[in-house]
Amino acid sequence: MKTHIIPAIRLTLFCAVFFCGFYTLCILGIAQLTPNHGKGKVITANGKTYHVNVAQNFTEDNYFWSRPSAVDYNGAGSGGSNKGPSNPDYLAEVQARIDTFILKNPGIQRAAIPSEMVTASGSGLDPHISVAAAKIQVKRIAKARNIPEEKIRNVITENTEKPLLGILGTEKINVLKLNLALNNLQ
Structure with a gap:
């Protein structure tokens, strides 16, 4: 059971950081390059x-x-x-x-x-x-x-x-x- 829970928690934390942080900042950065800055x-x-x-x-x-x-x-x-x-x-x-x-x-x-x-x-x-x-x-x-x-x-x-x-x-x-x-x- 421990062998499944720890990787699942790691994957959840990685996805949270990646999709809520890194990915969001990348999209925001790309939007700043567009006319009207993504608005x-x-x-x-x-x-x-x-x-x-x-x-x-x-x-x-x-x-x-x-x-x-x-x-x-x-x-x-x-x-x-x-x-x-x-x-x-x-x-x-x-x-x-x-x-x-x-x-x-x-x-x-x-x-x-x-x-x-x-x-x-x-x-x-x-x-x-x-x-x-x-x-x-x-x-x-x-x-x-x-x-x-x-x-x-x-x-x-x-x-x-x-x-x-x-x-x-x-x-x-x-x-x-x-x-x-x-x-x-x-």
Whole structure:
């Protein structure tokens, strides 16, 4: 028994020192070499600081809406709803989001709504939507801001992020950057 306990205690102490001390300090040191010293991507606009890599809550008619969040856009912790696709509470929540989207975007058919506009991401903090999700909101925003739709489509095109190396991933749009660019139109 002694032959198993002593090596287990040594291994536990080694792992505690290595992973809680050495590894953490290495990652912190690497983060200091990055832009903004590991604090994430930050934008300052109109005297406010925003974290670009964390979703923001936009629900007003004159802005592009963000993807729903299971954690209420709280960057302190991420997580999904942990409800399965057949859960009645989850289905009711998604149906309520669909109804709200159709109400605020008249003329849009249910089948045309991109899934990310009514379902939360796994982290609940995804700051991006697809180009289709942005384009489907153009009419509502143009009407609310009294701006021609073409100007808004140009803002979408200018803020579309291409796939990594042109092949990895899909085109996407950061909602915060898009809405800040939208504010600069007026």
